[in-house]
Amino acid sequence: MDDTTKEDGSGSSRKPVRKEKRSYIFRKWTWIDVMKASSVGTVHLLCILAPFNFKWEALLFGVILAMMSALSITFSYHRNLAHRSFKLPKWLEYSFAYSALFALQGHPIDWAPDKSGPALHRFHHQFTDSDRDPHSPIEGFWFSHVFWIFDSSYIREKGVGGTITYHGTGIVNSACHIWGSRAWNTKDTSRNIWWLGPFTMGESWHNNHHAFETSARYGLEWYQVDLSWYLISFFQALGLATDVKLPSEAQKRKLAFAR
Template sequence: MTYLAVLVPFAALIAAIPLAWGWGLSWLDAGLAVGFYVVSMLGITVGFHRYFTHGAFRSGRALRISLAVAGSLAVQGPVTHWVADHRRHHAFADKDGDPHSPWRYGTSPAALVRGFWHAHLGWILERTLSDQQRYCPDLLADPDVMRVSRWFGWITFASFVLPAIIGGAVTGTFWGAVTAFFWAGLVRIALSHHVAWSTNSICHMVGERPWRVRDRSTNVWPLAILSMGESWHNLHHADPTSARHGVGRFEIDLSAETIALFEKLGWAWKVRWPRPERLENLRATKSAAS
């Protein structure tokens, strides 16, 4: 099932280029793809990552369940598996024990090619599940989170099928359902997968390091918008519980803006915004690039 969930959407992404050129893509398909992408990606970045993994803010039950469901729509695994893997990643970042470090095999060109593949995709295909009792006992004790985690298979099914149902209902045609399934289902999930995995691979290999860390995490600005701000990865590793990863003038962080909106609406509180004095302590003496 892991191979199917990863490779089938990826094949669809490759096929999307020639298909988009002449036929099979409508404004409805594009709108559905963007809508499902934003909801599911924010479910990962705001929900699975900043909320469940790092506790960057507090919320009530309704938002907690909504974030768990939205993140599950990204088809990156149940919330408990995702959080356990990511907490393990921070515990051993770019060292033995890190589930997806691109530096696992060394620093030679051949080792880095092998490491990139491992960090980006290989670790999922040959993964050893992280110990959830060790890394996320808080989630295992939360009945709402465990319920959503058990529903992951059905939520995955819905993530593929809902766009097709909407596309078919709006257009009134079977073909409308097919194209919506392709673009807002397969292609959207494949794109979100590879953007998310890029923080494991690219954002630990190349980019800027303006913040002091003990690992090789970097900031990669071209991925900022698609990753909803996750590619400001160097500051995240310097200050993991911060609700904002992009703090520079032009460092767009859509996840942080979403959390700020939740805070204004009263849905989130005790938000851990970065403090100027802490940022000054974390700043490297000079920016470095690899």
């Protein structure tokens, strides 16, 4: 809980008011909330049943689908649509955007900012660690990890967020604001978790991302594994990815901690 201070008419401060965390279980659920919770619950239930119907072909397919959908989320939804870190020809942009639908994390339109305002992920950067952050870590680990998805009354204007892909995205929202290292003075709780780099397609270099949110590259050092950046670099070499944004040395100096 946070303390907030209110003032009376004379301008003097009154006793701090305790601010309760938002309730995301015991509250009024809309039919949209129920549908989203059912979708997430269903994929987890299917994972529980999977060992009783085990086939190596099915396991291989599941792992490939998880990797492809995770890559599509970070490459397309996050870096291309939400942050406009690089440009692609429309046929290639649409191909990756609609392949990301398999991740069950919303429609491409939910992630792409338009004239009406920023998309859901932009709110996370604009209001990081505040009660307007759609998956604020101050609300607790499990809220920032998954439960925020089910509260459409709170995130109606921000959009909505396979099991492995759900938790791959969720762990960046939750763990990468709690544990890990900080390379840049971002004034928020974002952190880098090196061992998650290969599993999140480079998304776990989260402090790097918050420092330079429009950068197409999150693993800024050669040893920071960033699979999405490798794919972007491949398309850039082919001349298909253009206007690829990277942080300048001046920007790095500005946000670097004093050595």
